[in-house]
Amino acid sequence: SQQGEEDPQALSIQEGENATMNCSYKTSINNLQWYRQNSGRGLVHLILIRSNEREKHSGRLRVTLDTSKKSSSLLITASRAADTASYFCATGVTGNQFYFGTGTSLTVIP
Amino acid sequence: DGGITQSPKYLFRKEGQNVTLSCEQNLNHDAMYWYRQDPGQGLRLIYYSQIVNDFQKGDIAEGYSVSREKKESFPLTVTSAQKNPTAFYLCASSIGRKNWPQHFGDGTRLSIL
Numbered sequence: 050s051q052q053g054e055e056d057p058q059a060l061s062i063q064e065g066e067n068a069t070m071n072c073s074y075k076t077s078i079n080n081l082q083w084y085r086q087n088s089g090r091g092l093v094h095l096i097l098i099r100s101n102e103r104e105k106h107s108g109r110l111r112v113t114l115d116t117s118k119k120s121s122s123l124l125i126t127a128s129r130a131a132d133t134a135s136y137f138c139a140t141g142v143t144g145n146q147f148y149f150g151t152g153t154s155l156t157v158i159p
Numbered sequence: 160d161g162g163i164t165q166s167p168k169y170l171f172r173k174e175g176q177n178v179t180l181s182c183e184q185n186l187n188h189d190a191m192y193w194y195r196q197d198p199g200q201g202l203r204l205i206y207y208s209q210i211v212n213d214f215q216k217g218d219i220a221e222g223y224s225v226s227r228e229k230k231e232s233f234p235l236t237v238t239s240a241q242k243n244p245t246a247f248y249l250c251a252s253s254i255g256r257k258n259w260p261q262h263f264g265d266g267t268r269l270s271i272l
Contacts, residue, residue, distance in 0.1 A: 053201075079258045091163075091249055091263030092202075137201060141258025145190060145209060146217075149202040 053138050053150035061156040068125040070153040072138030073118075080141040081114055083123050085134045086152070092137065096123075130159045161186045165250050165264035171272045172237065172244060180235045180267045182250035188262070189255030191233035195219060196247040196266075205248075208233055209255060237269060245271050 053074040062068055072081070080099045084092040098105045098114045098121070105112045111124040125132055138150040163184045172178045184191065190209050194202040204217030208227040222241025227233050233252075237244045247268050251261040 082258075082260060084263075089266070089268075091165075091265045092251075092261075093263070094260040097260055139261075144215075145253075145255065145258060146204065146207065147192075147258065147261065148204075149194075151199075151201045 053140055053148060055136070055138060055150040055153045057153060058151070059154045059156075061158065062128055064128060064130055064157055064159050066128055068128050068132070068155055068157070070123050070136055070155070072121045072123070072150050074121075074138070074140045074148070074150075075119065076140070076142060076148075078116070078140045078142055081112075081121050082139045082141065082147075083110075083112060083121075084137045084139060084149075086137065087134045095136075125155075128155075128157045130157050133157045163250060163252055163262055163264035165248075165267050167267060168265070170267055170269045172269060173272050175239045177236055177238050178269065180237070180248055180250075180269070182233045182235065182264060183231055184233075184252045184262070185231060186252055186262060187230070188252035189230070190253045191227065192251040192253075192261065193217075193223075193225065193233070193235045194249045194251065196249060202249060205235065244269055 056071045082097045083095045086092045109126045114121045135152045137152045139147045166181045192207040193205040206225040208214035224236045250264045253259045253261045
């Protein structure tokens with residue numbers, strides 16, 4: 050399977066704290082993307098990082114990519130209750146396909 | 160408003176029955192995708208289509224079929240050959256350029272009666 054693995058599977062933090070989740074993958078990639086999924090809904094795209102980039106920021110989100118280790122991390126700073134959701138990494142590979150990780154379930158306690 | 164519409168939101172299938180899940184987009188996207196999501200798991204690719212009248216199997220295509228007769232529409236049929244169809248099905252679309260971000264519908268939850 051080319052599916053990535055997220056770590057941890059579940060994360061519970063207090064509002065205002067930072068949340069870090071990691072993604073490891075197996076194959077060469079064109080880019081890596083992070084998505085959020087609220088319960089019972091579709092996925093929403095958060096941020097994309099290309100294979101030749103090492104770090105990217107968007108608002109309270111910071112993504113890093115280490116292609117030598119085939120891993121990425123997503124940092125959400127100053128978390129809010131509304132950030133409670135599942136977060137998935139998706140690797141973009143040849144043929145315009147995507148392979149999604151298993152997800153991290155984040156709970157932000159008010 | 161541009162987006163992807165999946166219908167119905169909930170669907171029930173009887174043994175031996177084929178059911179079709181609808182996916183329509185008005186984003187003018189070339190590429191469309193179908194994924195299956197099981198509880199606590201990630202998304203697995205069923206089928207994808209880069210252009211009209213063309214589609215490719217994903218990792219778990221057995222027991223499913225698709226068509227792409229119009230750019231806006233990519234229906235998925237879950238056939239009786241799919242022995243474990245209970246899952247959350249998600250449709251997505253993208254511009255079609257190299258691994259451009261995907262837009263998702265809100266899913267169809269399929270259950271067995």
